Amino acid sequence: MRSKTVKNIVLWGAIFIFGIGFGLAYPHMAEMLAQDNEIVEMVGAKGEKIRTECGTYVGQIDNNSIEIKIDGEPKAFQLSDRVKENFAQLGLETDDKVVFSYVPRGNEQMMIIDIKKIEAKS
Known part of the structure; x- marks a missing residue:
């Protein structure tokens, strides 16, 4: 105890x-x-550390996972429940630039805990 x-x-x-x-x-x-x-x-x-990265959104794999290219390499990420609830509202399309925070989770799929679309400056 x-x-x-x-x-x-x-x-x-x-x-x-x-x-x-x-x-x-x-x-x-x-x-x-x-x-x-x-x-x-x-x-x-x-005991995992939260990491933040920028990448290029590839697409949604299923209701629980998405793929993001980091340094040209596509990686799969699981969405946390909080992110899943609001994911459609992000309006992400293929090749959108994103900034996201995730937990590595050892041998399990990395979990995104926050994601934002990076708006292009005009």
Whole structure:
């Protein structure tokens, strides 16, 4: 029991410290991370770090997954429940540039926890 309590304190401390630095650059992400238990459990359980990348949207594989090219190499990503709920509203089309945050998850498929379309400047 004590080990679990210590682990929870360390996890929340890390999330808090990470959230402060990350929140300054990406305030919407820090708020989302603090409120999304799915992400907190996933990151805490596996000790994975959240990564942010830019890429080119290829297309939707199925209701749960999409493909994005990073440095010309297509990669498959699973969508978190939060992203799935609002995915259609993004209006992504093939070759749209995107910025997204994901959790690597070891041998499992990487999970996108946030994605935004990069609007072309005119």
